[in-house]
Every structure is written in C-alpha cells, then in structure tokens.
Amino acid sequence: MNQEFQQYRFARIEGQNITRARLEGQFRDAVPDLEELEKAIEQQLTMEPTCMPWRRSELEQTGCREGMRMAALEFYWAHRHGLRPTIVDDPFEEKN
Secondary structure, three states, rough: OOOHHHHHHHHHHHHHHHHHHHHHHHOOOOOOOOOHHHHHHHHHHHHOOOOOOOOOOOHHHHHHHHHHHHHHHHHHHHHHHHHHHOOOOOOOOOOO
C-alpha cells in the first residue's frame, strides 16, 4: 500500500472514530427525536475538522473530513429508522 494512501486512510479512520464517539456520547441514553438528531448531524457536517491537529498535510485533512462526514451520516441512518414510526403516522391523513 502506498504511503500517501495509508496516511489518508489512517486520518479517515481517526476522524470517523472521533465523530462516532462524539455522537454516541451526545446521545448516550437515547435519541429523543428526529429534529434533535438532524441538528446534531448538521453541526458535525458543518464543523471544521479540529479534532486532529496532528494531521497537517492536505491529504490527511481531507481524510479526516471525509471520515467525520461518513461517521455522521452512518450515525444518522442507523438511528433514523428507529425514530421514523414516531414521525410518520398516516401519510394520507389530512391536517387541519
């Protein structure tokens, strides 16, 4: 495996692990509702990747950002399905 790809890969894995741990810590007990989950994911996706200042090269910073995004989206999709029945009752129901 070439050295540059390995640096990128390690940075991506670190970004992914750190972001996953942040989200799991934030929702330690349970995910209360879809809106709160979406806000947390939005914050993670818009946040500057300051979690790894030791990753200085552009390639490593890119890996870190992509790992952070991947973890945030994986967390969202893993927990969204559990919340879906609470937000979608009857799609044909008229709202007054």
